[in-house]
Amino acid sequence: MNFHGTDVRQKALTLLRGGARNADVARSLNVPLGTVSYWKHLDRAKRGECPGRHDPKCPRCDGRDLDEPAYAYLLGLYLGDGHISHYSEHRVPNLMITCTESWPGLMDDCEQAMRAVFPDNSVCRVRKTGCRNVKVYSKHLHCLFPQHGPGKKHERCIVLEPWQQGIVDAHPWEFIRGLIHSDGCRITNWTTRMVAGERKRYEYPRYLFANKSDDIRRLFTEALDEVGVEWTTLARGSDPFNISVARKASVALMDAHVGPKY
Incomplete structure (x- = not known):
């Protein structure tokens, strides 16, 4: 993976703000087109130039309604086969549940639960050998899954927060199913x-x-x-x-x- 310094990024932003096309900037600076597009998006968002874009609300931070049965199921999936990843300090973290190709219904249920818990966030499936990773991107994953941390789950303490335990107590079968x-x-x-x-x-x-x-x-x-x-x-x-x-x-x-x- 190639990493580009802040000087290259600033040169790219100066050209983009001057009206240069993404492809021309990528070619002139020898930077991948996707990287240039991402820099441009972050720059526009920082300056409030992305109309219609907003940060999805969080049940914990903003009091948005939470689909509790779907959350109980997704919590069970996360504790078993899920983890939260960060690709860089600028990227939105993602929750990934690995599902084998042998159970397409399970993948459907997983994706449906993600969309119910995060109705305004991006959900996708990434094909891997023999499986697919069902993923949701959100800045508030740590709010809803405070059990995330460094290392393997069995090497650290896993305890539910009182609000999580309340949901599991109210919907134990969904949690067990997950x-x-x-x-x-x-x-x-x-x-x-x-x-x-x-x-x-x-x-x-x-x-x-x-x-x-x-x-x-x-x-x-x-x-x-x-x-x-x-x-x-x-x-x-x-x-x-x-x-x-x-x-x-x-x-x-x-x-x-x-x-x-x-």
């Missing part, structure tokens, strides 16, 4: 039993949720307790990273409110 859609699955297990002297195969459904963060697993199991779902911890070796829901009544509840990925 967590399952990120780091969980519905599978069919099997075992064998002796019936009338004959060993027969027996199959049963199970929900699994796996996450290295003790805090995120705790948030998941607390939500399960809230809705009356029984769960157990499955350890692989000495690592208790897996939460299992296998009892028939609890699986039926999960099927009614969550269901398998699609």
Whole structure:
């Protein structure tokens, strides 16, 4: 990646303000056209020359209404497969949820939740090998996702703010669904039993949720307790990273409110 100093940028802005075309400025200064266009946009916005443009309101800063069920679902997705990125100090940060191509319905639900929570912001999908990153750009991501921080989630403390906990308490199934859609699955297990002297195969459904963060697993199991779902911890070796829901009544509840990925 090429970085251009402030002197080159200032030369470009002087030419642009004088009426030069973006392409001509890019060619004369050997700067990518997209960079010149971005500089021009920032300069015009700084001087109030972008009619019709405004900063989208924030539920936390400005009191805008928040779609709480959509937020609870998106919060679950973020805690599992999401992170907030900054490409440079001038760029608007973005929330990115990585979704595998195998579940297009999940991508649709993710994008729909993003648009509901951030109705005035840009949402897009970026194709990667075997997956797509669903992204939303907003200056207020840190307001709505204060759990963001340096390093991996399982290496730092993850605690919900009181206002977030209130939303999760009011919409626990949406939160559970987001967590399952990120780091969980519905599978069919099997075992064998002796019936009338004959060993027969027996199959049963199970929900699994796996996450290295003790805090995120705790948030998941607390939500399960809230809705009356029984769960157990499955350890692989000495690592208790897996939460299992296998009892028939609890699986039926999960099927009614969550269901398998699609």
